[in-house]
Amino acid sequence: MTSTKTELAVAALRNGTVIDHIPASALFRAVHILGIEDMPNRVTIGNNLPGKHMESKGIIKIEGVEFDRDVLNKIAVVAPTATINIIRDYAVAEKHPVELPETLIGTVRCPNPKCITNNEPMDTRFDVTERSTPILRCHYCNHCVSGTEAEII
Amino acid sequence: MKKQSLVAIDDLNRSEILALLERARYFEQHPNSHLLEGKVVATLFFEPSTRTRLSFETAVNRLGGRVIGFSDAATSSTSKGETLNDTIKMVSNYADLIVMRHHLEGAARYASEIGGVPIVNAGDGANQHPSQTMLDLYSIMKTQGKLEGLTITMVGDLKYGRTVHSLLQALRYFKPVMHFVASKELEMPREYIRLCEENGIEYYEHTDFSPEVIAASDIIYMTRVQRERFPDLAEYEKVKNLYTLRRSMLDVAKPNMRILHPLPRVNEIDRDVDGSTHAYYFEQARNGVYARQAIITNALGIDPLEK
Ligand SMILES: [Zn+2]
Numbered sequence: 001m002t003s004t005k006t007e008l009a010v011a012a013l014r015n016g017t018v019i020d021h022i023p024a025s026a027l028f029r030a031v032h033i034l035g036i037e038d039m040p041n042r043v044t045i046g047n048n049l050p051g052k053h054m055e056s057k058g059i060i061k062i063e064g065v066e067f068d069r070d071v072l073n074k075i076a077v078v079a080p081t082a083t084i085n086i087i088r089d090y091a092v093a094e095k096h097p098v099e100l101p102e103t104l105i106g107t108v109r110c111p112n113p114k115c116i117t118n119n120e121p122m123d124t125r126f127d128v129t130e131r132s133t134p135i136l137r138c139h140y141c142n143h144c145v146s147g148t149e150a151e152i153i
Numbered sequence: 154m155k156k157q158s159l160v161a162i163d164d165l166n167r168s169e170i171l172a173l174l175e176r177a178r179y180f181e182q183h184p185n186s187h188l189l190e191g192k193v194v195a196t197l198f199f200e201p202s203t204r205t206r207l208s209f210e211t212a213v214n215r216l217g218g219r220v221i222g223f224s225d226a227a228t229s230s231t232s233k234g235e236t237l238n239d240t241i242k243m244v245s246n247y248a249d250l251i252v253m254r255h256h257l258e259g260a261a262r263y264a265s266e267i268g269g270v271p272i273v274n275a276g277d278g279a280n281q282h283p284s285q286t287m288l289d290l291y292s293i294m295k296t297q298g299k300l301e302g303l304t305i306t307m308v309g310d311l312k313y314g315r316t317v318h319s320l321l322q323a324l325r326y327f328k329p330v331m332h333f334v335a336s337k338e339l340e341m342p343r344e345y346i347r348l349c350e351e352n353g354i355e356y357y358e359h360t361d362f363s364p365e366v367i368a369a370s371d372i373i374y375m376t377r378v379q380r381e382r383f384p385d386l387a388e389y390e391k392v393k394n395l396y397t398l399r400r401s402m403l404d405v406a407k408p409n410m411r412i413l414h415p416l417p418r419v420n421e422i423d424r425d426v427d428g429s430t431h432a433y434y435f436e437q438a439r440n441g442v443y444a445r446q447a448i449i450t451n452a453l454g455i456d457p458l459e460k
Pocket residue numbers: 110111112115116117138139140141142143259
């Protein structure tokens with residue numbers, strides 16, 4: 001079930017993506033990950049809206065774009081509670097929570113300056129060791145980083 | 154037998170660890186052989202470590218193999234800015250196995266994924282050093298006649314000490330009782346305490362290196378407390394002598410108790426302990442050659458018992 005508020009928000013798009021239930025503290029990181037600063041598309045961003053389960057939530061609506069799994073994986077790292085709504089012809093064609101994969105390749109920078117991944121031209125690789133409040137462990141140096149602190153590449 | 158890299162002690166399960174220890178025992182009885190005849194092993198020491206390199210090179214030589222390599226990065230092409238990827242690919246054309254030590258953490262894991270010859274990790278920064286763990290386990294098994302159910306005390310720098318972390322990871326298969334003796338600043342990290350709990354390992358944390366702990370121990374594993382670990386020098390001065398083992402402290406020890414240390418030591422084991430029957434750290438180093446012979450032949454897929 002979607003709330004009236006969300007349905008209203010969704011109805012405003014003809015085609016595009018709505019990312020809902022973003023923790024308010026993660027909204028601007030999500031904006032950055034989506035790269036919408038540089039997009040000509042119509043974008044609506046709301047933050048500190050009352051949410052059902054959270055203190056307050058953020059929402060991002062982008063006209064005319066559907067994002068790759070790769071980008072949505074990055075959203076899952078910083079905002080594991082977010083939901084994705086794909087809008088086609090004013091209707092919600094798809095709705096699902098973001099899904100954190102078991103392994104993230106080339107998504108997050110290792111916080112350890114002595115890690116091989118920060119010194120060699122190569123992809124980083126992190127295993128997700130905890131999902132609800134994501135903890136990621138570097139496959140190479142074993143350092144851990146939380147999703148909220150992870151630097152997204 | 155298939156060829157396989159050894160990057161971290163965690164790559165091995167219980168039966169693989171036991172098989173390697175069995176093999177180390179074989180090499181102690183048969184140190185010289187021709188098992189590696191016609192084989193070339195590269196020892197790539199991007200970071201110098203004479204002790205470890207000599208141990209590996211002795212192992213190869215006693216197996217009848219040949220060694221190529223470098224002993225620090227200044228003399229290698231890395232100093233000209235070559236990537237690790239390129240160095241490993243190049244050396245894989247020449248050698249059957251690469252033993253590598255690197256100051257960057259995760260370097261050996263990455264090297265093992267490049268698709269060249271098998272890699273044996275001889276230490277990657279503060280991360281992993283599995284051959285040290287194998288020689289520690291071999292020393293424990295040899296002195297106690299078993300690995301199962303021993304009381305093992307770890308003393309000193311338990312926070313940054315990679316050897317104690319790896320040893321604990323391996324010991325989880327053998328139901329030890331663990332005593333952790335360290336100052337608050339250098340106590341065992343919570344993730345390793347969690348590892349104890351998840352594996353049903355009985356453990357005790359102490360800030361005091363007490364006679365009771367010494368009396369209970371089958372193995373006392375000493376580590377070096379390094380000055381550079383302390384932001385406050387006064388704090389170091391306060392702590393440094395609290396965890397020094399002296400001969401007079403050994404009166405309460407069980408006859409079978411042995412003292413291990415990854416070496417080099419500074420002052421955490423008093424010289425007067427060296428003559429005690431409990432001192433085992435020099436023999437421990439010799440066991441390193443047998444453990445490394447086991448690791449090298451295993452990585453190359455050579456079974457000494459089949460030949
Ligand atoms: Zn790393």
